[in-house]
Amino acid sequence: MKMKLLALLFGSALVLAACGGDDNAGEDTDTGNNDTGTEQPADDENAGGDTGAVDTAAAEKIYQNNCSMCHGADLSGGAGKDLREIGAKYNQEQLVDIIHNGIGGMQGINISDEDANTVAAWLATKK
Numbered sequence: 001m002k003m004k005l006l007a008l009l010f011g012s013a014l015v016l017a018a019c020g021g022d023d024n025a026g027e028d029t030d031t032g033n034n035d036t037g038t039e040q041p042a043d044d045e046n047a048g049g050d051t052g053a054v055d056t057a058a059a060e061k062i063y064q065n066n067c068s069m070c071h072g073a074d075l076s077g078g079a080g081k082d083l084r085e086i087g088a089k090y091n092q093e094q095l096v097d098i099i100h101n102g103i104g105g106m107q108g109i110n111i112s113d114e115d116a117n118t119v120a121a122w123l124a125t126k127k
């Protein structure tokens with residue numbers, strides 16, 4: 001029983017750690033990174049290469065910080081639209097464009113190209 005609880009706690013600590021796993025990429029000169037300093041890079045060595053595979057942990061962090069207040073923590077929408085199947089409507093490139101330039105009643109979101117790419121790649125898989 002107790003072990004199970006510990007495992008659970010440890011598990012969530014790992015998830016949190018994974019979210020900060022991009023520290024080693026050395027790219028972010030912008031202020032968007034709210035590093036707490038407590039996380040460790042876990043074992044995701046792919047964090048440096050930002051083409052190809054979707055960095056889900058990083059994307060979710062960017063989403064929670066910049067989009068969730070309007071689109072819902074679970075993508076289900078709110079002030080903004082439901083994004084749960086947004087990948088069926090727009091590809092990554094179009095999503096980057098929407099993030100930077102806005103669409104309809106949504107203003108452009110002021111995040112770096114890299115962050116926009118990361119979150120767009122992730123959203124493009126939602127279909």
Ligand code: HEC
Nearest residue numbers: 066067070079080081086095098099103104105106109119
């Ligand atoms: C201030 C609130 C707000 C924030 C923050 C916001 N959005 Fe939006 N978003 C909206 C609204 C409102 C719409 C609907 C615009 C319209 O169609 O008139 C929208 C529409 C969209 C659409 C198009 C949806 C569709 O079905 O056509 C996408 C994609 C989108 N947002 C992605 C994002 C992403 C990604 C972020 C974070 C980087 C973000 N939004 C942040 C309010 C927001």
